[in-house]
Amino acid sequence: MRNLDVTTLRSFMAVADLGGVTKAAGFLNLTQSAVSMQLKRLEELLGLDLFDRTGRRIALTASGEQLLGYARRMVALNDEAVRRLTDQEFEGEVTIGIPHDILYPSIPNVLKKMRATYPRLKVNVVNENTHQLLPNFEKGMYDLILTTEPTQSGDTLCALPLVWIGSPGGACWRRRPLQIAQSRNCSFRPRMIGVLDEQGVDWESAVDTGSDRSIEVTVAADLAVSAMIEGTEPAQLEVIDHGGTLPDIGMQYINMYGGEAVKGEGVTAMADLVRQAFREMGAQAKAHAVTHLKSAS
Numbered sequence: 332m333r334n335l336d337v338t339t340l341r342s343f344m345a346v347a348d349l350g351g352v353t354k355a356a357g358f359l360n361l362t363q364s365a366v367s368m369q370l371k372r373l374e375e376l377l378g379l380d381l382f383d384r385t386g387r388r389i390a391l392t393a394s395g396e397q398l399l400g401y402a403r404r405m406v407a408l409n410d411e412a413v414r415r416l417t418d419q420e421f422e423g424e425v426t427i428g429i430p431h432d433i434l435y436p437s438i439p440n441v442l443k444k445m446r447a448t449y450p451r452l453k454v455n456v457v458n459e460n461t462h463q464l465l466p467n468f469e470k471g472m473y474d475l476i477l478t479t480e481p482t483q484s485g486d487t488l489c490a491l492p493l494v495w496i497g498s499p500g501g502a503c504w505r506r507r508p509l510q511i512a513q514s515r516n517c518s519f520r521p522r523m524i525g526v527l528d529e530q531g532v533d534w535e536s537a538v539d540t541g542s543d544r545s546i547e548v549t550v551a552a553d554l555a556v557s558a559m560i561e562g563t564e565p566a567q568l569e570v571i572d573h574g575g576t577l578p579d580i581g582m583q584y585i586n587m588y589g590g591e592a593v594k595g596e597g598v599t600a601m602a603d604l605v606r607q608a609f610r611e612m613g614a615q616a617k618a619h620a621v622t623h624l625k626s627a628s
Contacts, residue, residue: 437608475589489613493580501553512555
């Protein structure tokens with residue numbers, strides 16, 4: 332009887348999930364040669380080719396894909412048995428990067444659920460914009476990131492509309508030139524300016540800053556309008572009911588990168604909770620849009 336080694340299966344999962352021996356070795360804190368040797372022994376044990384090495388990126392063969400399903404179950408069962416029999420609570424650390432504009436309202440609830448399920452797990456939440464998060468994720472600085480992008484990429488969780496935001500009861504949006512306030516680093520700014528120019532709406536920048544707080548204060552004082560993802564606006568601001576006076580800004584995709592099972596139970600659990608929270612948010616936005624269309628007609 333031939334026996335599969337759990338350590339070797341972890342390496343196999345890492346290579347499959349991370350797309351190569353180099354990344355897998357870094358994640359596992361092993362040398363590339365050690366990981367390659369484990370894969371070779373696994374293939375020799377089974378008498379099968381598990382990887383297609385003809386292309387630039389390593390890919391699984393049909394046999395490799397079949398084994399991956401078994402490997403995930405075997406490793407998960409091994410870890411569960413060790414935890415329960417040794418009475419060890421899950422410990423670890425997860426670092427997640429999130430843009431400022433989608434921290435609320437979903438992320439606090441996600442963190443509460445993580446705390447309840449994994450009380451000894453340390454979760455580091457880092458706030459950066461999408462342009463910073465993507466390259467830093469590639470460098471291995473994060474286990475998981477969320478991005479706001481105009482196109483689908485990674486694991487797309489939902490699509491949400493960009494809307495005009497102003498001071499409650501404010502009138503700034505009626506005046507021309509339109510005063511706008513958007514962080515110089517915000518990915519929404521070029522699109523907001525683009526649609527205003529396309530529609531011939533005269534505008535001026537009310538403030539030049541990289542601070543999201545400064546933007547919120549300016550808008551709350553009814554000195555300017557801003558663009559945000561619907562449902563993420565802070566309590567002191569509101570969606571402007573402009574009746575078509577301002578142009579449509581379009582949709583924004585919430586994409587997630589990371590969360591592979593190979594990175595551990597904590598990362599996988601975090602990814603599942605984030606995925607659920609934002610998909611619910613997307614469903615609510617769709618329901619709101621349908622209601623709005625019915626009331627308008």
